[in-house]
């Protein structure tokens with residue numbers, strides 16, 4: 001899968017990731033496989049910047065950049081082209 005769209009809230013981001021992973025992949029014998037082709041799922045790193053939701057579309061904020069695992073099927077999807085995104089959260093939660 002590609003990185004989720006930019007600008008979601010942290011909660012929406014987590015929901016999105018969960019939904020995408022459940023719809024695309026499944027665990028078989030302790031290993032993640034692609035639901036479409038049965039191939040072994042690989043993973044790369046997705047960089048998620050934390051931006052201030054108060055600043056909306058300006059994507060401002062000095063939040064941390066988190067690294068999360070981004071799973072993909074090498075056969076169906078190929079290596080993700082888009083591996084960076086951001087979540088927007090209130091400044092006060094930094």
Ligand SMILES: [Zn+2]
Nearest residue numbers: 034037073076
């Ligand atoms: Zn596949």
Ligand SMILES: [Zn+2]
Nearest residue numbers: 007051059086
């Ligand atoms: Zn942003």
